[in-house]
Amino acid sequence: MRRLIxxxxxxxxxxxxxxxxxxxxxxxxxxxxxIIGIFxxxxxxxxxxxxxxxxxxxxxxxxxLLLWDIIVxxxxxxxxxxxxxxxxxxxxxxxxxxxxxxxxxxxxxxxTISLTPGTVSVDVSACGKWLxxxxxxxxxxxxxxxxIKARYEARLKKVFx
Amino acid sequence: xxxxxxxxxxxTSFLIVLGAGFALVGSWGLVRLPTLMERLHxxxxxxTLGLGGILLASVMFFQLTQGAWSAxxxxxxxxxxxxxxxxxxxxxKVHLHEERLSETVSVGSAAGKVPASPGAGDWATYEAPHxxxxxxxxxx
Numbered sequence: 210m211r212r213l214i215x216x217x218x219x220x221x222x223x224x225x226x227x228x229x230x231x232x233x234x235x236x237x238x239x240x241x242x243x244i245i246g247i248f249x250x251x252x253x254x255x256x257x258x259x260x261x262x263x264x265x266x267x268x269x270x271x272x273x274l275l276l277w278d279i280i281v282x283x284x285x286x287x288x289x290x291x292x293x294x295x296x297x298x299x300x301x302x303x304x305x306x307x308x309x310x311x312x313x314x315x316x317x318x319x320x321t322i323s324l325t326p327g328t329v330s331v332d333v334s335a336c337g338k339w340l341x342x343x344x345x346x347x348x349x350x351x352x353x354x355x356x357i358k359a360r361y362e363a364r365l366k367k368v369f370x
Numbered sequence: 371x372x373x374x375x376x377x378x379x380x381x382t383s384f385l386i387v388l389g390a391g392f393a394l395v396g397s398w399g400l401v402r403l404p405t406l407m408e409r410l411h412x413x414x415x416x417x418t419l420g421l422g423g424i425l426l427a428s429v430m431f432f433q434l435t436q437g438a439w440s441a442x443x444x445x446x447x448x449x450x451x452x453x454x455x456x457x458x459x460x461x462x463k464v465h466l467h468e469e470r471l472s473e474t475v476s477v478g479s480a481a482g483k484v485p486a487s488p489g490a491g492d493w494a495t496y497e498a499p500h501x502x503x504x505x506x507x508x509x510x
Binding site: 226228229230232279280282283286287290291295298300301302304306307309310311312315319320323324326327329330331332333334335336337338339341343344345 | 452
């Protein structure tokens with residue numbers, strides 16, 4: 210079914226991004242932002258057939274947690290780079306079993322893992338049930354997998370229905 | 371009596387030095403970490419806090435000296451957060467291809483060879499995604 214506004218969240222985001230680009234809150238900029246926000250999702254709707262269900266009251270604490278983790282983990286990785294000898298570095302491949310089952314949720318989890326220093330998402334399995342992650346320093350791979358699942362995936366399950 | 375302009379400059383200087391320091395550490399990580407996959411961690415991570423510090427300094431500077439809020443820095447950080455994981459992912463995928471192509475034992479990661487996918491089928495870099503799985507975005 211074609212809707213007038215196929216992706217309301219995307220429309221709002223586009224309008225806000227336009228206002229940030231214009232760097233003003235004038236009526237003209239707002240008008241152009243709204244026009245872009247309405248028409249761009251309509252033209253790109255064929256690329257986005259599904260509409261992910263996002264619960265924003267869970268998404269906002271998740272973003273806050275993510276920002277905090279990025280700051281903390283940046284210091285940890287900086288310490289590893291500066292002070293750790295190569296022999297003491299326990300790099301590991303972590304195959305993470307996924308419970309998330311929508312492409313959007315898995316993408317956000319993969320992005321989270323790449324943004325939090327010390328881990329990079331490498332690939333998803335063809336069956337979509339495993340995520341391959343490379344960790345810079347994980348002496349106990351099983352514990353690291355459990356930490357990622359508990360800290361990020363469990364929270365994302367509440368964000369994406 | 372310390373004038374407010376001095377405090378503003380002190381604060382922005384601190385943020386710039388902090389950001390530049392993290393960028394430097396990330397670049398140093400690129401040089402000194404043992405192999406490709408480990409090196410990938412340095413530069414992709416330094417951008418987050420390194421650039422974050424510098425952008426925050428820019429916001430504070432224009433606010434404290436000219437009294438105008440600038441939103442462009444926020445946009446830069448949003449675009450960075452969207453693109454940084456993707457470029458890291460692309461390099462990692464190339465590593466997967468390289469490893470499968472090379473006859474010898476991989477030296478691309480201190481963690482050893484890429485493990486086989488535990489699920490049904492291979493990793494998606496090697497094999498087309500299966501139908502009716504979260505990897506495909508078919509409209510149901």
